[in-house]
Amino acid sequence: MTNNKIQLINIHKNFNNKEVLKGLDLEIIPGESLVIIGGSGTGKSVLIKCILGIMTPDKGEILIDGKNILNLKDYKRSIINQKIGMLFQNAALFDSLMVWENVSFGLMQSNKMNRDEAKGTALKVLKKVGLNEKVSALYPSELSGGMQKRVGLARAIANSPEIIFFDEPTTGLDPIMADVINDLIIECVKDQGITALSITHDMNSARKISDRIAMLHEGRIVWSGRPNEIDNSKNQYVVQFINGNASGPIKMQI
């Protein structure tokens, strides 16, 4: 019926009577790079965690390749997860493992690759994100924030996923490193036809890496459009967000 890669229908999610997602609908077509913008605490990470199966929505449907993925058994769920890569907000590298072991973790677990083979692949992927062999034998705590993000990115793409999620890939980095990450994302995603869903409140990054931008506010998508349309948008929420005004329809909960 549809050819959406990912489709969310009427997603609700509450925490202790606090409604975070209130009937969110979202469609992402194959190969598209969608960026979701929105204030802190609006539920952007929660949204991604629902799709990943780390959280379960209270209501609604999530379809990947047209199939409902909620309530799947562990085994089937893990097959879906092999198609998905994820870069976490703070990279979430395994700090007991070396960099290359982090990158090849998914390969060794799901593809049952042996260590030598996995290391070879890990080094190749690390090279793609601009890290050399020396870095591969370090532990995550020995890396800077920017390098951790790159390792996280390498881990996310190592398994050649069809879908990839980026949770605030440039937050906390200096502008130059942020741009390096943006270029890497474009290189890894657009050029390989991967479907990507990114979260950011960095407008430069959003404009650069997206085919389409959607704005999340009060648990719903309130606006969506092409990156070149966003500056002419009349939507009050969007106008306030991209100009960074404290006054406007968006009330920050202080």
Add this chain to the structure above:
Amino acid sequence: MMKFLYLIGKISISFFNSFGLLVKFSLICISHCFRPPIYVHSIFKQMVEIGFYSLPVVGLTAIFSGMVLALQSHTGFSRFNAESAVANVVVLSITRELGPVLAGLMVAGRVGASMAAEIGTMRVTEQIDALSTLSTNPYKYLIVPRIIAGVTVLPILVIIADIIGVFGGYIVGIFKLDFNPNVYLSNTIDFVEPLDVISGLVKASVFGLIISLMGCFHGFHSKGGAQGVGISTTNAVVSASILILTANYIITEIFFSI
């Protein structure tokens, strides 16, 4: 008055809530112990972590307990001219009670805390979420190895503690209380029954399960950063210690009252 009732209600709800959560968690973990894949490498790593590195602390606890036990029981029994029972008391107390309980409590403090801290940190830094996105079941990868290692290693640790503890009693008996070495040894060996040792090892296994389960449970459900991890570490040690003492009574009751 209403406020008081409200408080009682609130506390009991949260108690039953966490109790239910714990039961569910335990069932999930234990069922995963019997389904592949099993991470053998991680099991060995945990065995070394739990068993080998606990040897010094358990050994020291055992030797001093055995020594003080000999000393105290000698003071007591000399009032009835029953000094010959010292060896007897030492070996029974060590194998039945002190070996497993002291080893259990020491390991709970050492290993239970580090499990809760490690898994808790992985939780709050989203490493556990990252595991499941990499098609790895966190229960299997993180918890099952710790449970299997705990259940199998604690009995070994307790055998060693038993030997060292009895040896501690022997040292005091020979060098301080002037027992004849041969008599002391034969008193020890003649009086200890297989059931004394076996009950101690069963206890050890159960304590190993309790320690790993509590460490993992509290770590796994940590929330909110460094402070949250600190709280779960404390909770892991306290709850494991209390459960060990409770289970100790129940198992003793089962073994020796029939």
